[in-house]
Amino acid sequence: MRKTHMANPNDFCLLLLNEIQKLEQSLTYEKFLEWTNPENMHKSEVELSLPKFKLEDQYDLKSVLSSMGMPDAFDMNTSDLSGMSGNMDLVLSKVVHKSFVEVNEEGTEAAAATAAVVMLRCARITTRFTCNHPFLFFIMHKQTRSILFFGRFSSP
Template sequence: MMTQKQKFEYANLRSFEILKLPYVGNEMSMIILLPKETDGLKQLEANLSLENLKGWKRRLDKRDVLVFLPKFKMTSMFRLDKTLVSMGIIDAFSNSKANFAGMDGRSNWLYIAAVIHKAFVDVNEEGTEAAAATAVVIGAMSAPAPSPTFRADHPFVFLIQENQTGSILFIGRVTDPTETGE
């Protein structure tokens, strides 16, 4: 478990706490939604929507917070072929209809065989690594201090967002924060 005391944007809401960890450069940040009850993840996820998230983020207030955060690492991989076809991108996947002549000068030679999306997030003492970019959490490691204490020792949701637009780049859940993430 990593420990850090710093001024962070934080809110203690009715059924969960929310913490915003800025990255160096302040272009991105990690937002952690921690249910107050150890079995509260399902209810939190049921209430998670873009509109609710915007409202929750408006309640954030910058203050000294002692943060206990586990190291974690996760990867995901999805095939997007069927999704793209359902959106109307059909010919590009057909070896008889695809036309990528602008790429190699010949028609009907190339087609899309598969579209695979792979993402990973690695949170450790050095910061967060997501996809191929590395960001570092601002703040210094320190000894424990008074409340509020944000202790992510049970399941939680995390998001990585681009701060200017609020676009969510990654979203995930940590269901067993006692694992080391190694």
């Protein structure tokens, strides 16, 4: 299911299957793009039952960035961040990425971006979409189809 709002640059997508582990094992970016392609979807009114939740996490990126070819940025002897300060007195000590996603009655909030939750309307038949077991969710930038946030909710 994909929830969209014309004024917002992001979509909130839900993948709800009975066997979530099989979904996770087979999910690829290419499959995700195919499943969320507007040409493969149809608009319909949906009665959505979704639990309120808030997920937060923090990652220390020093080892990741070092392994990707940036070890010198963290070394006092070899760091060259002169493009930022004009001299050689800067060195990275830590790089941290922190993110959160909150879903409540008012919509979806992710970091500083807000995606409003809106019903898609077309047919008179209302489909029930009840998230009462684990599901995957994505917040996707509509124009580039880039995944901004990805998560798994396991509690319901």
